[in-house]
Amino acid sequence: MKKALLALLCAITAWPACATIVIYGTRIIYPAQRQEITVQLANRGDKPSLIQAWIDEGDPNVPPEEVKAPFLLTPPIATVTAGNGQQLRIRALPNALPQDRESLFYLNVIDIPPDNPARSGNLLKLAMQNRIKLFYRPQGIAELGEKTVGQLSARRDEQRVTLNNRSPNHITITALGAGEREQLLKATLMLAPFSQRHIAVAGLPGGVSTLTLSYLNDYGVKRQQAIPLN
Numbered sequence: 001m002k003k004a005l006l007a008l009l010c011a012i013t014a015w016p017a018c019a020t021i022v023i024y025g026t027r028i029i030y031p032a033q034r035q036e037i038t039v040q041l042a043n044r045g046d047k048p049s050l051i052q053a054w055i056d057e058g059d060p061n062v063p064p065e066e067v068k069a070p071f072l073l074t075p076p077i078a079t080v081t082a083g084n085g086q087q088l089r090i091r092a093l094p095n096a097l098p099q100d101r102e103s104l105f106y107l108n109v110i111d112i113p114p115d116n117p118a119r120s121g122n123l124l125k126l127a128m129q130n131r132i133k134l135f136y137r138p139q140g141i142a143e144l145g146e147k148t149v150g151q152l153s154a155r156r157d158e159q160r161v162t163l164n165n166r167s168p169n170h171i172t173i174t175a176l177g178a179g180e181r182e183q184l185l186k187a188t189l190m191l192a193p194f195s196q197r198h199i200a201v202a203g204l205p206g207g208v209s210t211l212t213l214s215y216l217n218d219y220g221v222k223r224q225q226a227i228p229l230n
Contacts, residue, residue: 152191
């Protein structure tokens with residue numbers, strides 16, 4: 001039992017060292033008019049890594065062979081040699097996705113570390129999983145920027161603030177401030193298109209008429225913008 005626990009502890013301690021595969025970018029935008037897009041991976045380690053990649057619809061527990069996202073991803077499995085890169089090609093398949101708003105999916109990339117014969121046979125071999133958002137954006141929907149965020153509205157109601165996203169984009173908000181209170185959020189939140197979110201707020205001064213929010217644009221860069229609070 002002690003050996004098993006020690007092996008698990010060693011594996012967990014060594015886990016970050018096994019995360020040699022990185023994805024360039026923190027999010028993926030798939031414009032519907034594009035035939036395909038590419039995502040670049042890199043192996044920053046000193047040994048080859050076996051990777052497996054797939055796209056899911058939001059449930060991280062669904063195994064790759066059972067996902068039904070309308071995309072063809074190639075190659076789904078590849079060996080990336082040390083210090084080199086690998087391109088993943090993503091092609092949208094015929095689908096019935098909404099055309100008036102973005103649809104959200106997730107790209108998963110598992111980095112399976114190589115065997116190390118110098119280590120004990122009891123040591124668990126763990127795989128590191130990267131998971132980033134993939135936004136399928138129909139034609140005619142603008143990129144996420146000042147104009148899009150300008151379609152957010154906020155309403156105060158007793159001990160809460162209601163955010164209303166009237167845009168067809170997903171908007172990720174990392175910070176929300178009002179008056180002298182720089183952060184009203186307990187965690188980053190994402191507003192789906194044409195959706196509302198209630199945020200519990202206690203003791204918000206009555207004279208506050210604007211909210212200052214920080215959001216992530218298409219490139220994962222943090223931007224700041226003020227919106228009116230009614």
